[in-house]
Amino acid sequence: MQGMYAVYRKELGHYFVSPMAYVVIGIFILFCAFVFNYDTQAVILQSTQAQMQGMSMPMDLPGQVIQGFFMFLATMLLFVTPMLTMGIYAEERKRGTMELLMTSPITEIQIVLGKFFAAFTLFIAMLIPTLVPVTFLYFTSDPHMPVRIIACGYLGAILVGGSLIALGTFISSLTENQLIAAVLTFAVFLIIWIIDILGSPTGNSATVLGYFSVVRHFQDFARGVIDTSSLVYFASLMVFFVFLTVRSVDSMRWRRA
């Protein structure tokens, strides 16, 4: 436990002593603010157009804004998480510090979990500033939009982020090259993001592949619905890739020529 905490602390500190964390978080917030603004305007425009055309269907404007915002947030994670995870092992192997970790009295699981939770913590810290526009939306909507929807959206984002981080750390443990790790991570993310389009639209394959698609599972959360199967899906992704990372780190002892 002490070993894991030490790795966690070191790793988290590492994000903040290098410009990496600031750059990634800064860009992320900038985009979020921009999209929130655009999203709100688009929804308002849509509703005024509907009114002018004399359609008197009730519209859930804040609900539409928040749903669009969360979908965008999840898409941003595709680009942001590879940057958080690419160096996590690749860098360590290149510098030779893996040799220090692996000859210290800590287990591979402690190393892997310490690093995973550090990236996860940074990711959650990154989400916090996005609460600002969301809180604004909450207070300006009348009646106030349900907190449940906001909470669901964030839970979904955290689960997606966690899964992507687990996958990203695994890929980083396979190579010494950060760039290869980042590109490969992004490619794999993209595939599991849109895996359902690989199936034929009429057959059963699309339904089956749909279960593996991150975006399908996330859509429920963005609408404010918690589906148990989605919870299981994200939890299994995280556990599976953390497990693979442990095996991969363990195998470094044998792989090194």
Add this chain to the structure above:
Amino acid sequence: MIEVKDLTKSYGQITAVDHISFGVNKGEILGFLGPNGAGKTTTMRILTGFMPATSGTASIAGFDVTNESLEVRRHIGYLPEAPPVYPDMSVESYLDFVARIKNVPAEKRRGRVDDAMAKTNLTDRRHELIKRLSRGYKQRVGIAQALVHDPDVIILDEPTVGLDPKQIIEVRHLIKSLAGNHTIILSTHILPEVSMTCDRVVIINKGRVAAVDTPQNLTSQLKGGLRVRVEARAPEAALKDLLVKVPGVKIVQIEGAHNDGHMIAMVEGTQGKDIRSEIAAGIVGKGWPLYELRGVSMSLEDIFLQLTTDDASHAQPAN
């Protein structure tokens, strides 16, 4: 303290370490000497639990390096070839991190970190980022890292590489001062380092142990007496004749002539007698031009070369 038996490591076709066996007693400094690529680093990596051996066993402090790796790792401090430092950390926070992963209890951590910095003269650089330090200072941080948890066994892979002469002397002193409380293995390809710091030497070549002894024994083993290299313009037979007759000369070996007609001879004398003046007098007395008369001392270097050069090249006389 350390027991290595028939340790073998192969990478596919290549055998990096081939049935190595040796032991290290508690408090001893063992030098690991060999040319680059001899298998020093591989052996050390196996001992530290960084990689498994193909066959054979090794134990540290009674624990097997493969089956009780975690326990072994608790007892060792290890400096790899390149100091395993994080460039973005300060010296102090880095050592604190290492102390944490080495299971130093919280209440002792501060003292141990200070202690390690004091021993390696890093105290005044404690807040500096490691990336701003020079090569020599980084190496010291690497050594401090191996000491910080006060391990029983310290394994140092080329600890003086990249240091300037003054720092090398400091590091050697440091290593010597650590002996007694710690058992130390250090690898090097620098010969004087071994004779200066180590109690015992393992000479390793092509993955095999070529010799295990104290530096003194190794040197005296092959040191017959003073050897002198003579270069003069003289007929071969006459020169040999003259040299053999010089009192105190044991062996004369004519090594042949240069193309400019200079004859070269290696003369070995009995121990404790300087034969140089009489050789000079003899040659000059004959009226032969004498070009060079040089004492050749047998050092660890010669032993090392003798032990580590191929048998094939032994068959032909050197030079």
